[in-house]
């Protein structure tokens with residue numbers, strides 16, 4: 001089974017994530033990709049990647065991804081969150097970030113770190 005990476009972006013960061021995914025398509029293609037609902041739909045529509053969609057973030061998608069981290073299924077999480085906009089599901093967002101730390105899963109919350117994580121995956 002291919003290793004799995006989660007891709008998530010809040011609304012104001014979705015364009016950044018799509019551009020990021022387009023720029024890194026060749027490395028991302030080597031992984032099974034999952035995303036929250038709207039992020040996944042936009043990635044499927046705007047890149048050549050095949051992304052498995054969870055529920056939308058506000059409807060529990062972050063929690064579904066968190067459960068996969070707990071089950072040791074994820075290699076890394078790229079979560080471009082919007083630090084300037086309050087989210088109705090902020091507790092879910094915090095829980096996802098927290099569970100990455102609990103299980104020591106690489107987590108990028110901005111593009112600079114996301115680039116570094118993918119750079120390091122190239123060397124595997």
Ligand SMILES: O=C(CO)COP(=O)(O)O
Nearest residue numbers: 036037038039056057058
């Ligand atoms: O809200 C999100 C993550 O917290 C993202 O959810 P969507 O991809 O469904 O917009």
